Amino acid sequence: xxxxxxxxxxxxxxxxxxxxxAQLMERYAGSVFNLAYRMLGNVQEAEDASQEIFLRAYTxxxxxxxxxxxxxxxxxxxxxxxxxxxxxxxxxWLTLDDVVLSVPTSAKGPERSAIEREERDAVQRALxxxxxxxxxxAVLRYWNxxxxxxxxxxxxxxxxxxxxxxxxxxxxLAEALRAEGVVHEEIPS
Amino acid sequence: MHIHSTNDEHDDAFRQALARxxxxxxxxxxxxxxxxxxxxxxxxxxxxxxxxxALRQALGRAATVAVVALLVIPAAVGAFxxxxxxxxxxxxxxxxxxxxxxxxxxxxxxxxxLDMSLVRALxxxxxxxxxxxxxxxxxxxxxRRSAAAGMTLLAMPFRAFGTGLxxxxxxxxxxxxxxxxxxxxxxxxxxxxxVVILAHLPVALGIAAGARALGFRLAHHSHPPYDLDRHQxxxxxxxxxxxxxxxxxxxxxxxxxxxxxxxxxxxxxxxSQGGLQxxxxx
Numbered sequence: 001x002x003x004x005x006x007x008x009x010x011x012x013x014x015x016x017x018x019x020x021x022a023q024l025m026e027r028y029a030g031s032v033f034n035l036a037y038r039m040l041g042n043v044q045e046a047e048d049a050s051q052e053i054f055l056r057a058y059t060x061x062x063x064x065x066x067x068x069x070x071x072x073x074x075x076x077x078x079x080x081x082x083x084x085x086x087x088x089x090x091x092x093w094l095t096l097d098d099v100v101l102s103v104p105t106s107a108k109g110p111e112r113s114a115i116e117r118e119e120r121d122a123v124q125r126a127l128x129x130x131x132x133x134x135x136x137x138a139v140l141r142y143w144n145x146x147x148x149x150x151x152x153x154x155x156x157x158x159x160x161x162x163x164x165x166x167x168x169x170x171x172x173l174a175e176a177l178r179a180e181g182v183v184h185e186e187i188p189s
Numbered sequence: 190m191h192i193h194s195t196n197d198e199h200d201d202a203f204r205q206a207l208a209r210x211x212x213x214x215x216x217x218x219x220x221x222x223x224x225x226x227x228x229x230x231x232x233x234x235x236x237x238x239x240x241x242x243a244l245r246q247a248l249g250r251a252a253t254v255a256v257v258a259l260l261v262i263p264a265a266v267g268a269f270x271x272x273x274x275x276x277x278x279x280x281x282x283x284x285x286x287x288x289x290x291x292x293x294x295x296x297x298x299x300x301x302x303l304d305m306s307l308v309r310a311l312x313x314x315x316x317x318x319x320x321x322x323x324x325x326x327x328x329x330x331x332x333r334r335s336a337a338a339g340m341t342l343l344a345m346p347f348r349a350f351g352t353g354l355x356x357x358x359x360x361x362x363x364x365x366x367x368x369x370x371x372x373x374x375x376x377x378x379x380x381x382x383x384v385v386i387l388a389h390l391p392v393a394l395g396i397a398a399g400a401r402a403l404g405f406r407l408a409h410h411s412h413p414p415y416d417l418d419r420h421q422x423x424x425x426x427x428x429x430x431x432x433x434x435x436x437x438x439x440x441x442x443x444x445x446x447x448x449x450x451x452x453x454x455x456x457x458x459x460x461s462q463g464g465l466q467x468x469x470x471x
Contacts, residue, residue, distance in 0.1 A: 016234035018227060025223045033218035047219045051226040059242050061235040093463030098333045123212040142204055143213060170203055177210070 006070055014061050021061075025054050028071060031144055032078050038139040039082035041128045049085060053078040068153065075144060076154040079136055086132045126176035134169035141166055263380055267373030277373040309437050316443060317426075317433035320396065324425040327397035328417050334464025335394075339401025342457035344470035353395065353456030357448055364388045391458075395451030398458055400424040 006027075012020035032053050037046035056077050064073055127135060140146045140154060151162050207213050231238040270277060276284070328335050342349050367384060371377035404424035432446040461467045 014235055018230055021230065022223060022227050025226055029218045029222050030215060033222060034215050037216050043216075043219065046216075047222055047225070050218065050222055051229055054226040055229055058230055058235055059238045062239060093465055098331045123210070141200075142207055143215075166200075170200075174203070177212075 007066060010061065010064065010066070010070060013058070021054075021058055024070070028074055031071065032074060034143055035075060035078045035139060036082055038124070038127055038143050039079075039132070039135060040085065041124060045085075049082060050078075053081050056081060069150075072146070072150050072153045075140065075146070076156075079140065079154055083132055083136060122180035123177065126173055126180050129176045130169055130172050134165050134172065137162055137165045138169040138173060259380055260384075263374045263377030264367060264370040267370035267377050270373045271370070275373075278375045278378060279372055306437075312440070313433045313436035313443075316436050317429045320429035320432065320447075321422075321425050323393045324397045324400050324428065325417070325422060327393055328401065328421055328425070331397075331464065332417060335397050335401045337464040337467035338394075338398035338454065338457045338461050339405055340470075341461040341464075341468040342398055342402040342453055343405060344468045345457075345460060346453060349456030349460060350453045351456065352459050353452035353454065356391075356455050356459060357395075357452055360388060360391060361448075391455055392447060392451040394458060395454030395456075396428060396447070397425075398454030398464075399450060400428050400454075402454075402457070403428060 006024070009020045009024050013024060029050065033046055033050045036049040036053065037043060040046055040049055053074070057074055060077070064070070127138070130138065136155070137151060140151050146154065148159055148162060151157075152159055155162065157165075204213075231241070233241070267277075364384060368381050371381040371384065400421060401424070404418075404421035407424055408418065408420040428450060431450060432443045435446045436443040458464060
């Protein structure tokens, strides 16, 4: 999709055209979902978070600065939302929703198999062992493939902070991956 | 695989190492993601939706501030009244009526009424009915979370009882302190009444969790279903009996029986994080 096509879709979306916004969502569903999945750690929550991120993007679309890239703007909404959601997790029990996060069962249904697959995802486990602020930078850098400049735009943090967090995240992630058996050789310090 | 993690020069090497291990493989979004988000989009343009969202946020904040102010201001005024030794509304009322006379009159009136076995029976029956209704409603509104708490109670009954006992002790102490402050002002009296009602919500939830656990036992389920079946209703009816029976002896004792019945369920709710993370025996 050309940049001009994208701006045309944004303009139509600002006028309330849901079909145009659906096209934007189709285009960025992958990157938003992967950001949410790597930040939050499970598919179900990542889906809900991705939908919430798109809703927030739609609500704030009129304020989108067209000088910026839509992808980085969307990821900044996503990144902030995921960090907020991780903070709110400790108060999740206060919700009135009738949800159960994990049901222990000995049954081997498809749902259970999917959970076990996730549990086997050593990379995801290693990533989740990082503090959220470090995880955020690592996910944006390696999984969303953003440059330093783009990470600055997404997070609003100074470059020095980003580099420090990325360096620490890399070190912690390498250690965690080695502990999980994904990496077998000694990691240089 | 070799991962360099010392400085920015090794950024690419790190990325390549991750890629080789398959860690960077993208996860496919769920099929319903876009369709689901589309269904949730507001039916207005983003500008109007933003205005509505801002209004909702402002109203939410105002409501929070109002609730906090309603609680904090009378409590602070009450604390000030108590510190300077001013007469509290209840104290003023008691002294007007003659404290000892009033107490004796109230006790005599209550005693006279409650000595009548018919009244006691009616109060007991009413108490049983209210309990059953409250528990069944709770189970109906929160089938999953109450089931998760019930499952946790079966998995760790003694720990749940201990935790519940501690929690209800803290709740009673906290509410008593708050009520002391709130009842020291006239404006605090209706708020104190609301606090008393709200403070009983954990008790209702605890009894509901207990009923779930008992229902699972009656149905011989090791991994129970969420549905509200007859076993749950029978369990609710059985659990409501002790407090109702004790009413025949003493109403304060009936309240104490209610709190004791709620203790294990409250503990299970705490251990399962409000029924979000159940603990299984297996």
